[in-house]
Amino acid sequence: MVIKTGSSAVSGVAAGPWRTAGQALVRNRPAxxxxxxxxxxxxxxxxxxxxAHDIAHTDPFTSNVAGSFSLNGQNVDIMQPNxxxxxxxxxxxxxxxHPSAYFLGADSQGRDVAARLLYGGRNSLLISFSAALLCIxxxxxxxxxxxxxxxxxxxxxxxxxxxxWAVPVYLFAISLSIVTISQGLKxxxxxxxxxxxxxxxxxxxxxxxPYAARPVRGRVMTLRNAEFVMAARSLGVPRWRIxxxxxxxxxxxxLVVLAPLLTALALLAESALSFxxxxxxxxxxxxxxxxxxxxxxxxxxxxxxxxxGLAIVTVVLTLNILGDGLRDxxxxxxTSRKGS
Amino acid sequence: MLTALLRRLAxxxxxxxxxxxxxxxxxxxxxxxxxxxxxxxxxxxxxxxxKVRHEYGxxxxxxxxxxxxxxxxxxxxxxxxxxxxxxxxxxxxVMAAPxxxxxxxxxxxxxxxxxxxxxxxxxAFRGTLIDxxxxxxxxxxxxxxxxxxxxxxxxxxxxxxxxxxxxxxVPGLGxxxxxxxxxxxxxxxxxxxxxxxxxxxxxxxxxxxxxLVAASGEDFMRTARAKGLSPARVLLVHGLRTSMITFVxxxxxxxxxxxxxxxxxxxxxxxLQGVGRLTYQALSNLDLPLIMASVMYSAVFVVLANAVVDVxxxxxxxxxxxx
Numbered sequence: 001m002v003i004k005t006g007s008s009a010v011s012g013v014a015a016g017p018w019r020t021a022g023q024a025l026v027r028n029r030p031a032x033x034x035x036x037x038x039x040x041x042x043x044x045x046x047x048x049x050x051x052a053h054d055i056a057h058t059d060p061f062t063s064n065v066a067g068s069f070s071l072n073g074q075n076v077d078i079m080q081p082n083x084x085x086x087x088x089x090x091x092x093x094x095x096x097x098h099p100s101a102y103f104l105g106a107d108s109q110g111r112d113v114a115a116r117l118l119y120g121g122r123n124s125l126l127i128s129f130s131a132a133l134l135c136i137x138x139x140x141x142x143x144x145x146x147x148x149x150x151x152x153x154x155x156x157x158x159x160x161x162x163x164x165w166a167v168p169v170y171l172f173a174i175s176l177s178i179v180t181i182s183q184g185l186k187x188x189x190x191x192x193x194x195x196x197x198x199x200x201x202x203x204x205x206x207x208x209x210p211y212a213a214r215p216v217r218g219r220v221m222t223l224r225n226a227e228f229v230m231a232a233r234s235l236g237v238p239r240w241r242i243x244x245x246x247x248x249x250x251x252x253x254x255l256v257v258l259a260p261l262l263t264a265l266a267l268l269a270e271s272a273l274s275f276x277x278x279x280x281x282x283x284x285x286x287x288x289x290x291x292x293x294x295x296x297x298x299x300x301x302x303x304x305x306x307x308x309g310l311a312i313v314t315v316v317l318t319l320n321i322l323g324d325g326l327r328d329x330x331x332x333x334x335t336s337r338k339g340s
Numbered sequence: 341m342l343t344a345l346l347r348r349l350a351x352x353x354x355x356x357x358x359x360x361x362x363x364x365x366x367x368x369x370x371x372x373x374x375x376x377x378x379x380x381x382x383x384x385x386x387x388x389x390x391k392v393r394h395e396y397g398x399x400x401x402x403x404x405x406x407x408x409x410x411x412x413x414x415x416x417x418x419x420x421x422x423x424x425x426x427x428x429x430x431x432x433x434v435m436a437a438p439x440x441x442x443x444x445x446x447x448x449x450x451x452x453x454x455x456x457x458x459x460x461x462x463x464a465f466r467g468t469l470i471d472x473x474x475x476x477x478x479x480x481x482x483x484x485x486x487x488x489x490x491x492x493x494x495x496x497x498x499x500x501x502x503x504x505x506x507x508x509x510v511p512g513l514g515x516x517x518x519x520x521x522x523x524x525x526x527x528x529x530x531x532x533x534x535x536x537x538x539x540x541x542x543x544x545x546x547x548x549x550x551x552l553v554a555a556s557g558e559d560f561m562r563t564a565r566a567k568g569l570s571p572a573r574v575l576l577v578h579g580l581r582t583s584m585i586t587f588v589x590x591x592x593x594x595x596x597x598x599x600x601x602x603x604x605x606x607x608x609x610x611x612l613q614g615v616g617r618l619t620y621q622a623l624s625n626l627d628l629p630l631i632m633a634s635v636m637y638s639a640v641f642v643v644l645a646n647a648v649v650d651v652x653x654x655x656x657x658x659x660x661x662x663x
Contacts, residue, residue, distance in 0.1 A: 163362060171638065272487060298495050305492075309492070313483050
């Protein structure tokens with residue numbers, strides 16, 4: 001008697017879980033539109049030097065209060081007298097809505113806001129993507145160690161997470177940032193300058209570890225008692241092999257779903273830190289620092305603060321939609337909580 | 341049951357101790373945070389540095405410094421600021437607490453009402469345009485940076501439309517004590533409340549909808565429908581009640597974080613001198629005693645809320661109690 005195995009007789013190889021999920025995601029129209037917008041914004045930010053140099057012809061990192069630019073053949077001063085009856089004081093030029101010159105106007109130092117917005121986006125996106133990746137790495141490590149080994153390891157790690165959890169996320173991030181930003185960081189032979197982007201990346205990744213580690217730990221604990229793991233154990237498979245072959249592939253869906261959500265949280269945290277001037281350091285820009293620049297101009301030139309805010313909302317929204325889509329596609333239950 | 345509660349209490353105390361040690365280490369033992377240099381000024385002579393170090397006890401071993409600070413904070417309560425010399429820190433926190441409490445309580449009232457309405461309506465109209473629209477609104481709420489939303493709110497209510505009938509009632513930025521003028525207190529806080537509530541309304545509304553949808557597949561819901569109850573009654577009485585478990589536990593933690601200074605960005609943007617803003621100022625000046633006091637204050641709230649939520653959970657769900 002011949003027993004045919006698998007479904008090869010019907011339609012070749014059955015699609016794996018990742019492929020099924022991928023197909024489900026592609027069919028999810030909101031998620032795909034979100035992904036497209038996200039890629040578009042990222043691309044625009046990557047092209048920042050091209051925009052600044054070849055289209056707007058400005059240097060967005062040097063102050064230019066005495067300069068002028070030409071608009072429709074006319075020469076316009078960057079700093080203009082105020083609209084009040086006595087024309088007291090100066091305000092930077094407002095938005096021209098003309099891509100070749102001060103599209104979104106100038107900030108209080110006469111720099112092109114549109115160009116700074118693109119340069120700022122590079123830093124904001126770089127920091128939030130890297131922080132999310134780093135955070136997931138650390139959370140996976142913590143979650144797997146405490147979920148798989150249990151006992152003392154679990155107790156120590158869980159209490160540590162409790163301690164981190166008990167401090168409001170932003171307060172924790174702010175504390176770490178102030179200490180490191182004020183004088184840089186010296187660890188043995190390595191010196192990290194205070195304007196190094198690694199500082200906000202590591203800090204943001206660190207403060208969100210408890211948020212991401214908890215669902216991972218829960219998943220690992222369920223898996224540890226699953227029948228196929230029991231089977232592997234009774235067959236005498238070594239622990240490290242069970243970890244690599246049975247556990248890790250099964251938590252990868254949880255990690256993938258966490259990625260866009262954590263990136264969104266990281267972007268919000270980065271902008272908050274930069275807004276409080278303890279994130280990205282001047283003259284470099286991020287969306288948060290531009291909102292900070294715009295705070296003093298909010299009543300006269302609101303576009304300086306509004307534009308980067310809209311950029312943040314757009315990216316965070318698309319990341320959240322993408323996260324929802326991934327969760328539905330991979331069939332993972334709601335895993336993460338948002339910070340305040 | 342009693343041993344479980346006692347163990348929980350021991351854990352709570354341990355976490356509080358851990359936080360105090362962590363904060364102490366971050367601000368005393370990291371290379372960037374030598375408090376002597378802060379107090380003595382940037383270009384102080386070595387003699388001045390030495391004097392300051394001795395006067396403030398920074399030359400003593402770290403455990404002794406830690407114990408002294410804890411004693412001054414919790415037992416004698418006469419811990420004084422390093423920045424404003426001799427200014428005791430405990431009264432500063434006592435003064436900031438009502439501001440934060442008012443902000444958090446009002447915001448919480450708004451977000452609970454708004455999110456319960458939003459989640460229930462969305463679940464009742466599941467799969468329709470109303471559902472989708474509400475969920476997108478919630479998603480937008482989650483995606484707004486709170487400090488930016490506050491700025492835009494200020495722009496609208498303090499400048500652009502301040503002279504029109506719409507927002508002429510909004511007072512200037514800052515806090516007005518309830519005892520001074522209840523209506524002034526309300527008018528000063530209503531915009532911050534709404535701004536603070538937007539994010540949480542989004543989160544809670546979405547969580548509640550998901551739980552309601554999950555609950556609608558349960559056996560007891562089918563039983564309720566089968567015995568002929570109206571759909572509204574099934575949803576509001578049977579569904580909402582079970583779905584509130586996640587909601588309540590989330591609420592405990594979030595509310596505690598807000599009271600503990602988590603509303604810092606809202607406080608900064610609206611010029612409210614609450615615990616969060618106080619902590620932020622203490623951090624920017626590296627005023628260690630004030631940092632220690634405010635972080636411990638906030639940690640107490642968060643840790644207590646964690647414990648309370650766990651205990652409520654035990655009462656709500658017998659399975660946890662027996663485990």
